[in-house]
Structures are given as structure tokens and as C-alpha cells.
Amino acid sequence: MKGHKRDIVSTGKAPLKxxxxxxxxxxxxxxxxxxxxxxxxxxxxxxxxxxxxxxxSPEPRPTPVVEEQDEADKEQERKQAQxxxxxxxxxxxxxxxKARQEAxxxxxxxxRRREEERRQQEAQAKELAEKQAREREAARQKAEAEAKERExxxxxxxxxxxxxxxxxxxEEKRRQEEQRKKxxxxxxxREEEARKEAERKRLEAExxxxxxxxxxxxxxxxxxxxxxxRRQQEAxxxxxREAQMQSESDKYQALIRERLKQAWYPPSSANExxxxxxxxxxxxxxxxxxxxxxxxxxxxxxxxxxxxxxxxLNRYPIPDNRDTFxxxxxxxxxxxxxxxLR
Amino acid sequence: MFMKSRxxxxxxxxxxxxxxxxxxxxxxxxxxxxxxxxxxTEGAGSAIPIAVVPxxxxxxxxxGDKVGSIVQADLTMSGEFRPLEPSKMLSLPSERSEVxxxxxRMLGQRYVLVGQLTRNGDRIQARYELFDVNQxxxxxxxxxAVPASNLRSLGHHISDRVYEAITGAPGVFxxxxxxxxxxxxxxxxxxxxxxxxxxxxxxxVRLESREPILSPAWSPDGKKLAYVSFETGKPVxxxxxxxxxxxxxxxxxxxxxxxxxxxxDGRSLxxxxxxxxxxxxxxxxxxSRNLTRLTDHWAIDTEAAxxxxxxxxxxxSDRSGGPQLYHMERPGAEPRRITFGSRYNARPRPSxxxxxxxxxxxxxxxxxxxxxxxxxGEETVITRTGSDESPSVAPNGRLxxxxxxxxxxxxxxxxxxxxxxxxxxxxxxxxxxEPAWGPVTR
Amino acid sequence: MKMSFSTKAFAMLLSAGLVAGxxxxxxxxxxxxxxxxxxxxxxxxxxxxxxxxxxxxxxxSELTDDERRAAQEQAEQEALRDITTFYFDFDTSEIKPDAxxxxxxxxxxxxxxPRQQVRLEGHADERGTKEYNLALGExxxxxxxxxxxxxxxxxxxxxxxxYGEEKPAVRxxxxxxxxxxxxxxxxxx
Numbered sequence: 001m002k003g004h005k006r007d008i009v010s011t012g013k014a015p016l017k018x019x020x021x022x023x024x025x026x027x028x029x030x031x032x033x034x035x036x037x038x039x040x041x042x043x044x045x046x047x048x049x050x051x052x053x054x055x056x057s058p059e060p061r062p063t064p065v066v067e068e069q070d071e072a073d074k075e076q077e078r079k080q081a082q083x084x085x086x087x088x089x090x091x092x093x094x095x096x097x098k099a100r101q102e103a104x105x106x107x108x109x110x111x112r113r114r115e116e117e118r119r120q121q122e123a124q125a126k127e128l129a130e131k132q133a134r135e136r137e138a139a140r141q142k143a144e145a146e147a148k149e150r151e152x153x154x155x156x157x158x159x160x161x162x163x164x165x166x167x168x169x170x171e172e173k174r175r176q177e178e179q180r181k182k183x184x185x186x187x188x189x190r191e192e193e194a195r196k197e198a199e200r201k202r203l204e205a206e207x208x209x210x211x212x213x214x215x216x217x218x219x220x221x222x223x224x225x226x227x228x229x230r231r232q233q234e235a236x237x238x239x240x241r242e243a244q245m246q247s248e249s250d251k252y253q254a255l256i257r258e259r260l261k262q263a264w265y266p267p268s269s270a271n272e273x274x275x276x277x278x279x280x281x282x283x284x285x286x287x288x289x290x291x292x293x294x295x296x297x298x299x300x301x302x303x304x305x306x307x308x309x310x311x312x313l314n315r316y317p318i319p320d321n322r323d324t325f326x327x328x329x330x331x332x333x334x335x336x337x338x339x340x341l342r
Numbered sequence: 343m344f345m346k347s348r349x350x351x352x353x354x355x356x357x358x359x360x361x362x363x364x365x366x367x368x369x370x371x372x373x374x375x376x377x378x379x380x381x382x383t384e385g386a387g388s389a390i391p392i393a394v395v396p397x398x399x400x401x402x403x404x405x406g407d408k409v410g411s412i413v414q415a416d417l418t419m420s421g422e423f424r425p426l427e428p429s430k431m432l433s434l435p436s437e438r439s440e441v442x443x444x445x446x447r448m449l450g451q452r453y454v455l456v457g458q459l460t461r462n463g464d465r466i467q468a469r470y471e472l473f474d475v476n477q478x479x480x481x482x483x484x485x486x487a488v489p490a491s492n493l494r495s496l497g498h499h500i501s502d503r504v505y506e507a508i509t510g511a512p513g514v515f516x517x518x519x520x521x522x523x524x525x526x527x528x529x530x531x532x533x534x535x536x537x538x539x540x541x542x543x544x545x546x547v548r549l550e551s552r553e554p555i556l557s558p559a560w561s562p563d564g565k566k567l568a569y570v571s572f573e574t575g576k577p578v579x580x581x582x583x584x585x586x587x588x589x590x591x592x593x594x595x596x597x598x599x600x601x602x603x604x605x606x607d608g609r610s611l612x613x614x615x616x617x618x619x620x621x622x623x624x625x626x627x628x629x630s631r632n633l634t635r636l637t638d639h640w641a642i643d644t645e646a647a648x649x650x651x652x653x654x655x656x657x658x659s660d661r662s663g664g665p666q667l668y669h670m671e672r673p674g675a676e677p678r679r680i681t682f683g684s685r686y687n688a689r690p691r692p693s694x695x696x697x698x699x700x701x702x703x704x705x706x707x708x709x710x711x712x713x714x715x716x717x718x719g720e721e722t723v724i725t726r727t728g729s730d731e732s733p734s735v736a737p738n739g740r741l742x743x744x745x746x747x748x749x750x751x752x753x754x755x756x757x758x759x760x761x762x763x764x765x766x767x768x769x770x771x772x773x774x775x776e777p778a779w780g781p782v783t784r
Numbered sequence: 785m786k787m788s789f790s791t792k793a794f795a796m797l798l799s800a801g802l803v804a805g806x807x808x809x810x811x812x813x814x815x816x817x818x819x820x821x822x823x824x825x826x827x828x829x830x831x832x833x834x835x836x837x838x839x840x841x842x843x844x845s846e847l848t849d850d851e852r853r854a855a856q857e858q859a860e861q862e863a864l865r866d867i868t869t870f871y872f873d874f875d876t877s878e879i880k881p882d883a884x885x886x887x888x889x890x891x892x893x894x895x896x897x898p899r900q901q902v903r904l905e906g907h908a909d910e911r912g913t914k915e916y917n918l919a920l921g922e923x924x925x926x927x928x929x930x931x932x933x934x935x936x937x938x939x940x941x942x943x944x945x946x947y948g949e950e951k952p953a954v955r956x957x958x959x960x961x962x963x964x965x966x967x968x969x970x971x972x973x
Contacts, residue, residue, distance in 0.1 A: 645913065
């Protein structure tokens with residue numbers, strides 16, 4: 001059918017002679033606007049084209065089977081068909097118009113909406129940006145302020161710390177000074193005390209020494225009477241000591257030493273430089289076999305006192321064990337050398 | 343293999359033990375192991391037991407103490423011996439053949455002295471022997487002869503010999519003592535200067551006076567005495583020759599003339615004179631009578647004595663407030679105080695052996711004799727009595743005689759120099775004071 | 785006035801007696817100290833007796849005040865001069881305060897009698913050493929001598945000697961004996 005579309009849009013498209021061309025042109029127009037409107041914004045889901053306006057060329061309609069009808073019928077039929085075509089085309093045109101208008105409106109709406117959206121978005125974005133900028137600014141200022149504050153605080157703290165340190169240092173110094181003075185006074189006092197104490201102790205020691213010496217004098221008289229009893233007592237004590245000695249040899253050495261000490265009368269002219277050395281030979285009974293002066297002290301009286309002492313022992317204490325006796329006591333040396341004189 | 347390594351390692355490292363083994367082997371085979379050595383460093387510390395056997399006598403002996411008892415008394419006085427009572431002796435030998443050492447050993451005696459006296463006209467001959475009981479050895483054997491009247495001197499001589507043989511130090515038993523006695527009262531008071539043996543026997547009066555006599559001092563040769571006499575009404579120093587009885591007045595200056603002390607060469611006297619206003623110490627050359635003043639102080643300076651080296655002088659001075667001992671290194675040098683422990687120290691008497699100075703020392707309210715060790719400065723009180731005066735040291739430095747009071751009477755006491763044994767001299771009539779121990783004269 | 789003068793005399797006599805009785809020289813006091821022997825005061829005029837047993841009282845009918853005073857003083861001085869021993873503490877030669885008046889009296893007497901000689905004998909107690917005591921006795925005698933000279937005596941009148949501990953006044957070893965032996969004695973020649 002051949003339709004006939006009026007072109008109200010001033011696209012300049014010259015209306016074509018055929019209504020198909022008009023409708024095609026209209027379709028192209030709408031299509032173009034839609035496209036143009038479409039590039040402005042993020043388009044939402046494109047509306048599915050209900051109108052397939054891509055008709056470039058009409059589809060060849062299936063040729064109806066022409067029946068041989070009467071021409072009249074054919075004419076009527078052609079007129080009916082034409083009327084129906086015109087109605088159809090009208091309907092189509094109206095529908096298309098409606099659709100077009102709808103589309104336009106939609107497009108406009110779309111555009112508006114997009115515009116609106118865009119503006120909104122713009123505004124939002126701007127607002128956001130501003131907000132962000134403000135926020136950043138605020139944050140920055142805050143940070144700055146905080147930094148300044150921290151700085152100030154730190155400075156303050158530092159100052160306080162320094163003051164404190166200074167104060168403490170001063171205090172410390174003062175305290176140390178005091179301490180030192182105190183210690184000095186203390187030390188002097190202690191020195192004084194120590195000196196007095198030493199003096200007192202010295203006098204005390206002197207006095208005690210003299211007391212002791214007088215006591216010692218009194219004791220000595222008694223001692224001479226008790227010498228014999230003491231000797232026996234010491235012999236008994238030596239026996240007691242004996243029980244605790246470890247080595248047999250040591251034990252008997254000590255015994256011999258003790259006996260000789262009791263038996264020795266060093267002459268009063270003896271001094272610490274005199275040493276008489278004697279070699280002793282014993283019999284297994286403990287009796288003296290021989291004595292030999294192997295080292296003289298240079299003083300006859302001293303040598304004689306040593307010889308006399310050695311010979312004054314009737315029997316030397318010796319270990320029962322024959323081997324120990326043979327090894328140590330068969331022959332040994334005795335040295336007389338006074339270490340403490342009258 | 344072994345040999346090889348040995349020859350390789352032939353350094354000292356291996357050599358020493360090898361040599362040691364060799365030495366040990368040798369000594370072991372000789373039977374002489376490293377010998378035991380026992381050291382004795384002190385003795386019994388008591389008096390030596392000695393048996394002085396009464397001497398055998400042939401011929402008539404003078405009356406009086408026996409030689410044996412004189413020796414016994416002397417040795418006891420020394421403080422170093424403990425003689426055995428003759429009543430305890432099991433036998434009375436007079437020569438070696440009679441000495442049974444086992445007997446004496448049993449009695450615990452270390453020495454036995456035996457002897458014989460034989461009268462020969464007016465002399466007495468003595469033969470004496472001293473035996474070491476344990477060594478069964480004679481350590482002294484001598485003879486001597488004296489006039490019969492001088493038997494005591496013989497006894498003292500034997501004591502000296504025994505003492506020296508056993509102690510090694512010189513004996514002082516033949517020395518003399520000088521001292522003052524006082525008897526009577528009021529107008530009857532008599533002062534006497536006397537000289538006796540060391541045991542107080544055989545005393546002879548050398549001077550008798552109604553006025554006090556003080557400070558007898560022996561000349562070093564034992565022939566003269568200097569002393570202070572008040573016979574003229576004031577103190578005057580005399581020097582008195584004992585053999586002849588002659589005396590000279592050597593100091594009679596205004597004021598005091600006192601405290602005479604001889605120098606070792608016998609040529610000068612230290613003395614205390616107050617002719618210059620107060621008591622000071624002077625030295626007088628006896629030949630020329632020249633005086634040299636040695637102290638110069640307003641305090642009392644007196645009681646001077648030469649020190650052992652005869653270089654310096656000890657004296658008493660109260661320049662520090664009370665009497666103390668001082669020492670001048672040289673006559674006239676700056677004195678140095680040497681006693682500190684008591685408020686009264688006076689009359690220094692240095693020992694002839696140079697180790698101590700003896701003096702009168704107050705302790706609490708008693709006056710004792712004390713001594714100071716000149717090397718260590720240590721002070722020791724050596725007497726137990728409490729009103730002691732006039733210490734005088736024996737020439738061997740081992741004994742000291744001093745004056746003290748016993749039952750209100752003045753007596754003389756001998757102590758050993760360290761204050762050990764004490765021995766009171768038998769009291770004669772009256773009071774005895776101011777002893778001076780005479781020198782050893784050979 | 786007679787009365788007041790006598791009272792004064794009475795008082796002075798009493799105090800003289802006190803001094804004599806209270807000095808440390810008690811032992812050497814004469815028997816019958818003045819204090820017990822004061823004569824009655826006679827207010828009628830006429831005779832008045834001064835002093836006591838030593839008979840130094842003046843008995844005369846008419847005496848001037850001056851003369852009486854002089855006589856009075858002389859009596860006092862004589863009383864003081866009865867004391868001729870002076871005591872000392874251990875190891876000192878310090879003159880005791882109550883000896884001073886007495887020594888002054890002696891000094892004045894010596895000054896007044898230039899031909900009078902006196903010997904001072906110094907002593908010490910028996911403690912300590914003889915020689916030191918000899919010097920100590922001398923120092924005591926010298927101290928008294930100095931005092932006398934300062935108070936008028938002349939050196940030529942005084943002789944000193946020391947006996948140290950050799951001549952004790954009292955025998956014994958007690959504090960009392962020692963105290964009595966530490967002395968200087970004035971012996972008028």
C-alpha cells in the first residue's frame with residue numbers, strides 16, 4: 001500500500017512524492033533525533049524499538065494470487081484494498097505519529113531526564129567535590145591545627161621537661177651538696193670519735209697490759225710450784241691429743257717435741273740467732289742410742305743445753321708400728337732455736 | 343719404638359723424673375730417707391734444777407756458812423736456778439767417781455756440783471766440778487785457793503763460774519752492794535753508809551753520821567763511792583776511797599749538791615746543783631773540778647745517769663708538770679721525753695746491756711719499779727711491792743736490787759730483771775735504803 | 785668611844801683566834817688559842833686587858849687610841865708569827881692562801897728586824913724518789929723565801945736548805961703522816 005505521510009518536522013527533507021518515501025523520511029527523522037538525544041548522556045537501557053523503522057525498502061509483499069476475477073470485483077477489491085491500505089496507512093501513520101510523539105516525548109523526557117540527571121549528577125558531583133574539598137580543607141586544617149597543637153604541646157612538654165630537669169638538677173646538686181656537707185661533718189665526727197676511741201683504747205690497752213702483767217707476775221710464782229703437776233698434766237693432755245692425730249708420724253713427732261720442750265732449759269743468754277742441730281738415733285725400745293751435734297750454735301752453753309735436754313729423756317715415744325718407726329724415728333734431726341725469750 | 347721416642351723427647355721434661363727416680367733409688371738403697379726434722383722453739387721456762395752437793399772438807403774450816411750453802415743462796419737469788427735441798431740428796435759425792443748419774447737423773451736434776459775443800463795453813467784450797475747429768479759429762483772443773491778468812495769470796499767465785507758455764511752470761515755474785523742504814527730516833531738517829539757482799543753479808547760501815555746520807559754511787563773500778571752527805575747541815579757531794587777511807591768534798595755550792603753519777607771512765611761525775619737558782623744537771627771533771635751545765639729549764643732536773651753507750655744522759659724532770667724521764671742524746675742536747683703512761687716516773691737507771699731503762703713508776707697510788715724496753719718502748723712493771731725506790735741494776739743486766747718497805751721497815755729486795763723471781767735480803771738492824779750495785783771487778 | 789673600841793677589839797681578837805684555829809697548820813697551834821681567852825670589857829676606864837695567855841696584853845691606866853691600836857696589831861702579828869710551819873700538797877710548791885697572812889707577818893717582822901736571820905727548811909713526804917724530793921723540798925723553801933722577800937724581808941736574812949724526805953715530822957705511811965711532812969719550817973736563828 002502506499003501510504004502517505006506528512007512531514008511536520010522541518011528537517012528539510014523534501015517530502016517525497018510517494019507516501020512510502022514520506023514515511024521513510026519521517027522514520028529517519030525520528031531516528032536521527034533519537035540518536036542525537038542519545039549521545040548526551042549515559043543512556044539508560046535503550047528502549048527497544050517497537051517500531052522497526054528501518055524499513056528502507058518495503059518488503060516485497062507476497063504477490064497475492066490474482067484470480068481471475070472480474071474486473072469490477074477487482075476494481076472494488078482494489079478500492080477496498082486501497083481504502084484498506086489507506087486506513088491501514090492512516091492507522092499506521094497515526095500509530096506512527098503516536099509512536100513518534102510518544103517517542104519524541106519519551107525522547108524529550110529522556111533528554112530532560114538525562115539533563116536533569118546530568119545536572120543532578122553535576123550538582124552532586126560538584127557538591128561532592130566541594131564537600132570533599134571542604135572536608136579535605138577541614139581535614140587539612142584540622143591536621144594542621146592538630147599538628148600545631150601537638151607541636152605546641154611538644155614544645156610545652158619539652159619546656160616543662162627541661163624546666164623539670166633543671167629543677168631536678170638543681171635539687172640534686174643541692175642535695176648532693178648537703179649530703180657532702182653531712183658526710184664531711186660525719187667523717188670528721190667519726191674521725192674525732194675514732195681518734196678518741198683509739199686514744200681511749202690505747203690507754204685502756206696500756207692499763208690492761210699493766211694489769212695483765214701484774215697478774216702474770218702473781219701467776220708465775222704459783223706456776224713454779226705446780227711445774228711438776230703441770231708436766232704430768234701435759235703428758236696426759238698429750239696422750240689425749242694423741243687420740244685425735246691422723247698420721248702416726250705426726251703424732252709421735254708432736255709427742256717428742258712436747259717432751260723435749262719440757263726438758264729444755266735454754267740458757268738466759270740465748271738469742272733467736274742460735275740454732276743447735278742434733279742427729280738422734282733411737283733403739284726400737286725408744287731409748288737413745290746416740291746423739292750427735294751436727295750443727296753448733298756457736299755458743300757452748302747453748303749446745304750443752306740442747307744435748308742435755310735430748311739426753312734427759314729416758315725413753316722417746318715411738319709408734320708401735322715397726323715400719324713407721326724404722327722410716328721416721330730410727331734416726332732423725334732435732335733443731336733447738338729459741339723464738340721467745342725472757 | 344720406645345727408644346726412638348725417648349731419644350727424640352730428650353729435653354728436660356723427661357729428664358727430671360728420671361733423675362729424681364735415680365736419686366730416690368740411691369737414697370733408698372743407702373737407707374737414708376729424707377730425714378724427719380723436729381724443731382724446738384721454746385723451753386720449759388722455769389728455773390734449772392741443780393744439785394749443789396755440800397763440799398767435802400778436810401782440815402778445820404772457819405765457822406759460818408758453808409761454801410755449798412753460799413753457792414746455793416747465790417744461785418737461788420739469780421732466779422734462774424732451783425737448787426736441790428741437800429736433805430733430798432741420795433748421796434754426797436765429792437768427785438766424779440762417786441757420782442751416779444742415774445740417781446741424780448731420777449731426782450730430776452740437770453746439773454750436779456761437787457767439790458772438796460782442803461785446809462792448807464791459813465789458806466783453803468778448793469777443787470770443784472760441775473756435771474751435766476743427762477750428758478754424763480763434766481762441763482767445769484777447776485781449783486782455787488783463798489785465805490781462810492775469805493771463804494765467802496770463794497763461794498761467790500764458784501757461783502760465778504757455775505752461772506757462766508750454764509747460762510753463758512757473766513755472774514755477779516762476787517760484786518758488792520753499797521747502801522744506807524738508819525737506826526735510832528731523834529737525837530739518837532744514826533745514818534750509816536755500808537758496803538757488803540751481794541748477799542748482804544760481811545757488811546762494813548764506811549761512814550757514820552747524825553745527818554742523812556744519800557745516793558751512794560760506785561765508781562766504775564769499784565774502788566770509790568760518791569754520795570751526798572748532810573753532815574755540814576746541807577747536802578754536799580763527797581768522793582770516798584774505800585781502801586783508804588779518804589774522801590774529798592767535790593761539790594759544795596749554794597743550794598743543792600746531789601745525785602752524783604759516774605761516767606764509765608771514772609773521770610767525771612754528773613750531779614744536780616741549784617747554784618744557778620733551781621735544780622739543774624751539771625757535769626764535773628774530777629781532775630779540774632770544771633763544771634759544765636747540761637740542762638737549762640726552770641723545772642727540776644735531777645737524777646742523771648749515763649746511758650749504755652755513755653754518749654747520752656737519762657734524767658728526771660718535771661718540766662711537763664710532774665716528774666718524767668727524759669733522754670739527751672748528747673750532753674746538753676735537747677731532751678726527749680720517754681715516759682708517758684703514768685704521772686710519776688723518776689730515777690732512771692739504764693741497764694749495762696743497753697736494752698732497758700729501769701725507774702720508779704707510780705701506778706694508782708703505789709710506787710713500783712718499772713722498766714721500758716728501749717727498742718720497742720714497751721713499759722712493764724716488775725715489782726709486786728708498792729712503796730719501791732732506788733732501783734739499781736746488776737752489772738750483767740739480769741738482776742735488779744731496790745728498796746721497799748716490809749712490815750713498816752725499809753728492806754732491800756733483789757728481783758730478776760723481768761720481774762720474775764724476787765729475793766729479799768736478810769734484814770739487818772734498822773732501816774735499809776738506797777742500794778747501789780757495785781761493778782764486776784776481776 | 786671606849787665601848788665601841790673594846791667591842792672592836794673583842795671582835796678582832798675573836799677573828800685572830802679563828803684564823804689561828806682554822807689554818808692547815810693545826811698541829812702547830814699553841815694550846816689555848818686566843819678565842820677562848822678574851823678578857824672582859826671594862827667600861828669604867830682604868831685597866832683593860834687585851835689578848836690572852838701570852839701575856840702581851842698591856843695594862844696601863846691611860847693609853848691613846850693609836851697606841852692601843854698599835855699594841856693590838858702587834859699582838860695579832862705575834863700571834864700569827866707563832867705559826868712557823870707551812871704545808872703543801874703532793875708534788876707542788878704552791879703556798880696555800882691561808883698561809884699568806886702568816887708569812888706576811890713574818891716578812892714584816894723580818895723587815896722590821898734587819899739583823900734577824902731565819903732559815904727555811906724544805907721537806908717532802910716519803911713517796912717517790914729521794915733526789916727528786918730533795919729538789920722538791922728546795923723548791924718549796926724557795927717559794928716561801930720569795931714570798932718573804934716580796935713582802936719586805938731581805939735576801940741576806942734568809943737561808944734555805946732542803947732535807948727532802950730525810951727528816952719527816954711524823955713517821956708513818958698514811959695520808960695524814962704524808963700531809964704533815966710536806967712542809968717548810970721557819971727556824972729563826
